[in-house]
Amino acid sequence: MKSFHSKSLLLFFCSLFFLTKTFSQSTAEDSIAYASAIKNAKAIYHKALYPEEGLYTGPEYYGYPFRFQEGQPYYYKDQMDTGWIQYEGVLYENIGMRYDLIRDQLIVTQPKNNARICLINDRASRFHLFNTTFIYLKTDTAKAGISSGIYALLYEHNDNMLVKRNRKTITEELSLAEGILRFINDNNSFAIKKGNKYYPVSGKKDVLNVYADKKKQLQQYIRRNKLDFKHDKDNAFTKAVSWYDSL
Structure with missing residues (x-):
């Protein structure tokens, strides 16, 4: 696993180095192309690591063993939403999440097995x-x-x-x-x-x-x-x- 991650990181940084060299002499009109190239390089990196273990390392979330007469414990509604998260300095997109406002826990869904994982708040x-x-x-x-x-x-x-x-x-x-x-x-x-x-x-x-x-x-x-x-x-x-x- 470490070897795979190392290769993925090497691929990512090599791509960034190549892009930097390619656009080092660019003029202002090339900025859009440069931004697009950077975005594509990041997409390749995230795809290589999918599902990214750095995001799914917390304890499993089990919800509540009882029902509520009124209300529900999550932000906005009792269902998962797809969003983005900046976690430990890394941007993750298209992530299934919900936010438990009683326990103050941000929860993500592991795409492999649909397990619900609690993230560490101060890392988000x-x-x-x-x-x-x-x-x-x-x-x-x-x-x-x-x-x-x-x-x-x-x-x-x-x-x-x-x-x-x-x-x-x-x-x-x-x-x-x-x-x-x-x-x-x-x-x-x-x-x-x-x-x-x-x-x-x-x-x-x-x-x-x-x-x-x-x-x-x-x-x-x-x-x-x-x-x-x-x-x-x-x-x-x-x-x-x-x-x-x-x-």
């Missing part, structure tokens, strides 16, 4: 599923104001960023007729990154405090556009942050 710098990009933030909680972990990336431009911590919890009720009933509740939180610092925000007041230098203008924008920080937080926070960033 970015991944994309159900039309949402997630990032792993490693922070000093005392200084940053938020804990390390996986966050949905709602907005990013220069030093301004809006992230959402998607989590779910289980509550239990005892029924004489049915035994233990389990319900799933959303437990989400938001944070704005301004400069080098993260600010936890839960409503309009927090946003205005973060952007105190433009507080009056932002209040007018929020009122004019009827942003609802109670029932439509994703949209309200995103529009407020992007508006401030546009100034």
Whole structure:
């Protein structure tokens, strides 16, 4: 196996060396061809290693041994989605994934046997599923104001960023007729990154405090556009942050 991987790596780097030599004298109009050639070289590399063992080395995921009365534990819906993931610096595409928000586990499906594998969160710098990009933030909680972990990336431009911590919890009720009933509740939180610092925000007041230098203008924008920080937080926070960033 190691010999096979070594040969594949050698093939990949030789291809890159050849491409670099070929396009070293290229002009600007060759940039598209160069990018395409690099993409093809990477595709050959991934195909040679398929299924890539570097991604499928975690423990197996077994799900839940009980049913839920309401809700489901995964991001967006209880089914696998095909997306991409940047894992230990390597980009993997067309990967079957789901994200368990109760256990905070990213799960991939091994294509050989359909086994579900738990990835190590801090090795997944970015991944994309159900039309949402997630990032792993490693922070000093005392200084940053938020804990390390996986966050949905709602907005990013220069030093301004809006992230959402998607989590779910289980509550239990005892029924004489049915035994233990389990319900799933959303437990989400938001944070704005301004400069080098993260600010936890839960409503309009927090946003205005973060952007105190433009507080009056932002209040007018929020009122004019009827942003609802109670029932439509994703949209309200995103529009407020992007508006401030546009100034």
